[in-house]
Amino acid sequence: MEQMRFIISSGYFHIGSCTSMSAGLAASVSRGALLDPPCLAVFQHSIGSRDMAHSTAEETALLTEYLEDSAQTVWTIKQSALGGRGLFASQPIKNGTLIFKNNPLVTAARADRAGDTYCCVCYKNRDTCYNCDKCFLAICSEECKLSSEHEAECTFIINNWKPKSGSGKHSEVLKIMQIYLRFLLLTDKQKKLLSVLQKSTSDTKIPELDTLCSRYEIPNDQISFIKFVHSVIKINSFRIASNPDKKKVPLRGLYPLSAFLNHCCVPNTRNVFDNDYSMAVYATKDISVGEEIVTCYTGILWCTPARRCQLYKTKQFWCMCERCKDNTEMGTKLSALKCFNKECVGILLPMSPLDQRAEWSCDNCGTKVVPEEINAIQSILGSLVGSLDLDDQFRLEPAILARLANFIPYTNHIFIDLRLRLVLKIGFTQGLKLNELSESRLALKESLCRGTLRTVAALGVGDAHLRGLLLYHLHAALAERARRLPDLYEELKSEIESTIEQAYYILQGDISAPPDLELRRRYLGPGCDKPQEERFFILDA
Numbered sequence: 001m002e003q004m005r006f007i008i009s010s011g012y013f014h015i016g017s018c019t020s021m022s023a024g025l026a027a028s029v030s031r032g033a034l035l036d037p038p039c040l041a042v043f044q045h046s047i048g049s050r051d052m053a054h055s056t057a058e059e060t061a062l063l064t065e066y067l068e069d070s071a072q073t074v075w076t077i078k079q080s081a082l083g084g085r086g087l088f089a090s091q092p093i094k095n096g097t098l099i100f101k102n103n104p105l106v107t108a109a110r111a112d113r114a115g116d117t118y119c120c121v122c123y124k125n126r127d128t129c130y131n132c133d134k135c136f137l138a139i140c141s142e143e144c145k146l147s148s149e150h151e152a153e154c155t156f157i158i159n160n161w162k163p164k165s166g167s168g169k170h171s172e173v174l175k176i177m178q179i180y181l182r183f184l185l186l187t188d189k190q191k192k193l194l195s196v197l198q199k200s201t202s203d204t205k206i207p208e209l210d211t212l213c214s215r216y217e218i219p220n221d222q223i224s225f226i227k228f229v230h231s232v233i234k235i236n237s238f239r240i241a242s243n244p245d246k247k248k249v250p251l252r253g254l255y256p257l258s259a260f261l262n263h264c265c266v267p268n269t270r271n272v273f274d275n276d277y278s279m280a281v282y283a284t285k286d287i288s289v290g291e292e293i294v295t296c297y298t299g300i301l302w303c304t305p306a307r308r309c310q311l312y313k314t315k316q317f318w319c320m321c322e323r324c325k326d327n328t329e330m331g332t333k334l335s336a337l338k339c340f341n342k343e344c345v346g347i348l349l350p351m352s353p354l355d356q357r358a359e360w361s362c363d364n365c366g367t368k369v370v371p372e373e374i375n376a377i378q379s380i381l382g383s384l385v386g387s388l389d390l391d392d393q394f395r396l397e398p399a400i401l402a403r404l405a406n407f408i409p410y411t412n413h414i415f416i417d418l419r420l421r422l423v424l425k426i427g428f429t430q431g432l433k434l435n436e437l438s439e440s441r442l443a444l445k446e447s448l449c450r451g452t453l454r455t456v457a458a459l460g461v462g463d464a465h466l467r468g469l470l471l472y473h474l475h476a477a478l479a480e481r482a483r484r485l486p487d488l489y490e491e492l493k494s495e496i497e498s499t500i501e502q503a504y505y506i507l508q509g510d511i512s513a514p515p516d517l518e519l520r521r522r523y524l525g526p527g528c529d530k531p532q533e534e535r536f537f538i539l540d541a
């Protein structure tokens with residue numbers, strides 16, 4: 001499960017075939033104290049219902065090793081009406097509370113990044129990377145080569161994976177298989193923890209395993225274990241948020257307690273990843289006793305067909321949550337298409353969103369459209385968006401945007417995604433820094449932030465990561481305006497302060513948080529006693 005935290009990678013989906021963008025989720029486990037007795041009992045009970053050969057007490061004890069500061073647990077594991085087991089609030093949890101923090105059992109680079117030039121030890125993208133002369137894993141320096149991590153992996157490969165003659169060495173396949181290598185290197189005790197987690201029931205092929213086997217002689221028991229690990233990580237791994245400034249390859253990880261978080265399209269938590277890749281789960285709204293603690297495995301702003309399709313494809317279930325049931329998605333109309341009747345100003349919405357075979361109908365003229373036609377339009381939209389140069393926001397071809405506007409209203413998730421991309425780029429791209437923006441672009445940034453914040457609020461996801469990010473960008477636009485026109489400062493002061501304060505509250509401690517978050521809060525947040533001109537020095541820096 002990965003949480004791409006907000007960017008929708010819009011519209012690259014074809015509803016009919018369910019091909020789509022990567023989804024996301026995340027979680028956390030904590031280290032230290034024992035679970036309290038009720039938690040322990042329920043955990044034992046719930047995992048006891050699985051076909052496990054191992055002692056549940058041992059597994060429970062093992063789980064606690066990955067929990068940080070679990071002396072005061074506010075959660076319990078029990079059967080969920082959503083599916084399998086889930087985490088539930090064992091006491092009232094206030095918005096903003098740290099629910100738990102867990103360390104990963106294993107982390108590794110995402111398989112789709114194997115083509116990148118990155119070091120298999122420090123994960124840094126570096127041109128200096130070379131293949132280890134013994135095992136052929138990519139490393140970037142003598143320091144990484146001599147690290148205990150590399151030594152263990154290198155020794156394992158040399159001792160266990162005998163190269164087949166004439167097969168050549170393939171560092172790319174080794175990179176993809178590194179996550180399995182790391183599972184193979186776990187202790188027997190750690191491996192037992194895996195048996196507690198839900199597994200994929202689909203017989204998914206691992207093409208890289210075939211490639212590996214064509215290059216090396218791999219013992220049969222290791223092949224079986226790799227297949228088993230694959231079925232576990234397919235369902236339970238999280239995409240780890242990254243800091244683009246650190247120039248590291250994106251990672252995924254398996255977090256023992258986070259793996260118990262079920263999905264809801266209106267989650268009540270956000271995931272915060274630290275530099276050490278620990279994952280903390282915070283409440284994004286008040287959670288009452290007995291309520292399930294849920295995360296979102298997809299992007300929050302994806303439309304219902306995209307979310308449901310992705311969940312089915314990757315996590316093997318059809319979501320039936322309240323948001324999925326509501327064809328307007330809490331009034332946001334993220335899925336809406338323009339009515340096919342050219343004379344009509346209405347929009348098409350699914351008549352029965354939980355049924356992919358149901359017709360869509362126009363809210364104005366009542367025209368009905370069969371799902372095959374909707375799928376065809378969605379595919380065209382996917383191709384159109386795919387042809388946009390999204391990295392060059394001011395050259396987004398007007399002709400393509402105009403064609404998009406023929407099919408979709410501005411509430412559609414594709415436009416919302418494009419707006420979000422603009423928000424993140426305007427003021428934060430080389431040549432388009434905040435102090436270089438024209439007045440109209442600054443105003444555009446502000447209004448895009450406000451509009452997207454309204455959509456996020458309507459969805460009811462509380463203090464989600466995305467809200468924090470949008471507040472940060474709104475703050476940045478307002479502060480820039482006040483810096484240019486000091487006379488406006490008094491008028492804008494309270495919003496400048498409250499936006500950075502709320503953004504800080506949501507984003508603090510996260511590896512992907514804007515680097516100047518703390519500095520901005522110190523100089524432009526509430527309670528700063530510096531004179532006005534000094535407050536803005538941070539923006540000139």
Ligand SMILES: C[S@@+](CC[C@H](N)C(=O)[O-])C[C@H]1O[C@@H](n2cnc3c(N)ncnc32)[C@H](O)[C@@H]1O
Nearest residue numbers: 082083084085198236259260261262263315317
């Ligand atoms: C990471 S696991 C969550 C914990 C899992 N329920 C268990 O018992 O171990 C993800 C799996 O839980 C189930 N699940 C999670 N959220 C769900 C939902 N909203 N509806 C149905 N099943 C869900 C699906 O089987 C999914 O593949």
